[in-house]
Amino acid sequence: xxxxxxxxxxxxxxxxxxxxxxxxxxxxxxxxxxxxxxxxxxxxxxxxxxxxxxxxxxxxxxxxxxxxxxxxxxxxxxxxxxxxxxxxxxxxxxxxxxxxxxxxxxxxxxxxxxxxxxxxxxxxxxxxxxxxxxxxxxxxxxxxxxxxxxxxxxxxxxxxxxxxxxxxxxxxxxxxxxxxxxxxxxxxxxxxxxxxxxxxxxxxxxxxxxxxxx
Numbered sequence: 001x002x003x004x005x006x007x008x009x010x011x012x013x014x015x016x017x018x019x020x021x022x023x024x025x026x027x028x029x030x031x032x033x034x035x036x037x038x039x040x041x042x043x044x045x046x047x048x049x050x051x052x053x054x055x056x057x058x059x060x061x062x063x064x065x066x067x068x069x070x071x072x073x074x075x076x077x078x079x080x081x082x083x084x085x086x087x088x089x090x091x092x093x094x095x096x097x098x099x100x101x102x103x104x105x106x107x108x109x110x111x112x113x114x115x116x117x118x119x120x121x122x123x124x125x126x127x128x129x130x131x132x133x134x135x136x137x138x139x140x141x142x143x144x145x146x147x148x149x150x151x152x153x154x155x156x157x158x159x160x161x162x163x164x165x166x167x168x169x170x171x172x173x174x175x176x177x178x179x180x181x182x183x184x185x186x187x188x189x190x191x192x193x194x195x196x197x198x199x200x201x202x203x204x205x206x207x208x209x210x211x212x213x214x
Contacts, residue, residue, distance in 0.1 A: 001097075001124055001213040003143065005205035006032040008176040009048050009131075011145060013123050013213075017095035022121060022129050023048040024057075027176050033057045038094050041068035042131025043106055043118040044075065047176065051075050058082055067092065067099070069117040086119060097124050103135035107152040126213050132174075134161045141167050143213055146202075147174035148186055155189055162190065162197035169201040171211065 004012040007027030013020045018037035025047040033039075039057065041049045049072055058064050058079050066076065066083045073085045086092065090101040099121055106118040120130040120137070127143040132150060134157060144167035147153060162170055170190070175183055183204070188194060190202040205211060 004210040009174045015097045038065040040121045044072050071117050107133045109152045136165050144170045145173045146170040148172045149178035162200045172204045
């Protein structure tokens, strides 16, 4: 498996039989969608999902499949049977790549803001994308895609999340709300200079940069 980072929360996973794109939102250009077999969408916020972009991708590639929660699926009505609604505990296969679904809700931003559905995706038992939540995967994973900056997130929570999830490595995503200086501060907190995350290797990727997943 090979992971390529795109804008903000979007990553592409290539495997032996195809490619999967997760959360192509408003920070993601069309180049990320080229040649993928499936889209996985964690929730409906625009930095993870834009209806027009997904509809255009399906029109350009009639074989493209979409897996997401019920609230996103409702916004995609009319594009046919290409959309599969999934929820916590579901499992499916993408051309030989097993995917399981974990989590139900977006992290709380404020008690006065209603929470929306959010699902995380575990691909091949190795890479986990939690969307906008700190869902701990059911088993220890090799690579955790780590939301770095968001209105719902405190930096200290990331330390505890990594201690609980215990991945081999964490790859930063969801960083568009942070300046370069802010990202560096988070990096120090999550690296060896921080309070300790149980030996998890913390990594950042630039847009378009790839990483082989062992």
